[in-house]
Amino acid sequence: TAAVKIISTPDQGDKERPAPCVLQCYGSTGRGTTKWVDKGGYIFTDISYRDCGFVKGTRPIVTTVLSGDGWLRATVGGSSVYTGPTNETFRVHVQWDNGF
DSSP: OOOOOOOOOTTTTOTTSOOOOOOOOOOOOOTTTOOOEEOSSOEEEEEEOGGGOOOTTOOOOOOOOOOOSSOGGGEESTTSOOBOOOSSEEEEEEEEOTTO
16 A cells, blocks of 8 residues: 655645645656657657646656667757647657767
């Protein structure tokens, strides 16, 4: 049995937000099937989690992981949300680290 206890939230005290709750939702874009957009100096992808059912107007706490077959150590940004999150989507930018 898993127990979750909310001790604080980013929107704590905001009367316009719904009461804190816990909804965990996991997913993957699929290894080798992520639709990256190449912008020259970086690539990005938009991630949708509409099917999770987060409350409209909320901003879920999002954790990302970049996985692949190699050279991940030479990238920056794969574990960071660039825009969003909204209750339905977020964007991740990835670029090469010039130190490699």
